[in-house]
Amino acid sequence: MLDHLSFESPKPKTIAGAKYDWELVIGMEIHAQVASNAKLFSGASTQFGAEPNSNVAFVDAAMPGMLPVINEYCVEQAVRTGLGLKAEINLFSAFDRKNYFYPDLPQGYQISQLYHPIVGEGEVIVDMEPGIARKVRIERIHLEQDAGKSIHDMDPHMSFVDLNRTGVALMEIVSRPDIRGPEEAAAYVAKIRQLTRYLGTCDGNMQNGNLRADVNVSVCRPGQYEKYMETQDFDHLGTRCEIKNMNSMRFIQQAIDYEARRQIALLEDGGEVVQETRLYDPDKGETRSMRSKEEAHDYRYFPCPDLLPLEIEQGWVDDIAKTLPELPDEKKARFVNDFGLSEYDASVLTAEAESAAYFEAVAEGRDGKLAANWVINELFGRLKKEDHDITESPVSPEQLGGIIALITKGDISGKIAKDLFEIVYTEGGDPAQIVEARGMKQVTDTGAIEAAVDKVIAENPAQVEKAKQNPKLAGWFVGQVMKATGGKANPKAVNEIVAKKLGD
Incomplete structure (x- = not known):
C-alpha cells in the first residue's frame, strides 16, 4: 500500500554558525491521553474543564486502603494504538510503581510500566x-496514570493542587533516537496525533494537554550517529537533555533549535553538557534548567503490589485488529490511485478522518480531481478564513457534490459555480433548484452565443484589426461576450466561436 513512497535515510540537521560540524539527534516520549470516560484505575470522570477536584475518586486521592482496579477499555485502547503503529502486542505486561514526591502526586508514586x-x-x-517519507522506530508504548496539576498563578503566596487529572490514563509512546531535525520532530508528533485520532484512542487536543511531548535532544559530530546505528550504543550520541511537556508543534521546533545551539556553544567553549530536564519558555524563546535528569534507579521502580500482571489473549487482540479503520497512509495511497490525486492533495484531504470522509462523499461517482479542487481550495479556504473546521461546514457533502455535478453536466460555468457556492454557503438550499429558480443556468445555445459574439465584433472594428495582428487579444472579445451574457455563456463555446470569427 506504500509503494508510492520513497524512503530516505534521515538527513541530519546541521547547525549554522558553529565552529565545527554538528548533527542533531532527537528522541521523543509522547504522552497521549486515552480517549476514555473513566480513569485508568477508578470510575472517576475524565471530563476536561470540570470544577477543580470534582472528578476525584478515593483511589485517585490516595485514601488509605483504596485499591486500583484496571479499566479494561483503556487496555483495549492501548492495544488498538499499538496495532495502528504496526507494533508488537505483548500478551503479558505488568505495572510498576515509579516513586517520587510532588504535591500533585498524592500517592507519592505513579503507577506505570x-x-x-x-x-x-x-x-x-x-x-x-x-x-518522500522517513521511518521512525517505536521502542514501546506503556500505560500509566497521569499526575494532577499544580496551579501557581491564583495567589502570589500560595500554590493550589487540582487532582481532576490524577489517574487519567496515558499512553506513553517512546521513539528511538531516529529523528534528525526540528521539522522532522514536528512532523513525527503530527503523525502520531493523526494516527491516534483516526484510531479514536486519543482526541489529540494539544491545547488541553491531552497530547504532549517530552523531547530528548543531543548533538554529535558527523559519523557518530552511524556508529550508534551499528552498535546501538547511546554513548555515540552525546549527552541528552529532555525538554518537558511540549504541546505545540511550533514551540517544539523552536525549543529543539535553541537547545541544540546551547549544547553546541557549551561544547565548543570546552564545557560539557549536563544531563538534565529543561523547560521551554516561549516568551523568551529559550530553554531553562528544571532539575537534573533522573535515571530509572532514582525512581526505585518495583512491581506494583496492588495489581496482578496483565495477561491478554491473542484472540482478543485479533478481534480488536478487525475493527481498525483504514489508516491515513493507506487512505492517502488509495486516494492517489483511485481518484488520480497528487500526493499533496491526498495528504491535505487525509490529514483528518472527518475531512477524508467529507471528500469521499463529495467525490462518489464524480470527477475526483474536480472534487478535490473544490474541497481544498473553495471549502477549506473559506472555513480556514472563518476559523471553522470541516465538522462546522455549512455546506454538506451532498450540496457540494451537487454543484460539481452541475459543472460536469455543463449546466453552469466555473464562475457561476463560485457564485452558487457563495449562495449555498450563506443561505443553504439545493444547488440545482437554486440554479433553476434564479436563472443561473449556463447558455449553451451556440446560436445565441454567436449572436453575442457578432454584436461585440461589429461594435469594435478597431479592436478586430488589432486582434487579427495579435491573436492574444482574442481574450478581450471573450471577456466582452461573457460580460454581455452575465457570465452565463459557455466559456469553451465562446472561445471557439471568437477564434473562428476572428480567423475568417
Missing part, C-alpha cells in the same frame, strides 16, 4: 514532503 510494557516495537511513517 517500566519492565513489561503492553506494546513493544513498532514504526511510524513520517511524511516530509510529497513522495
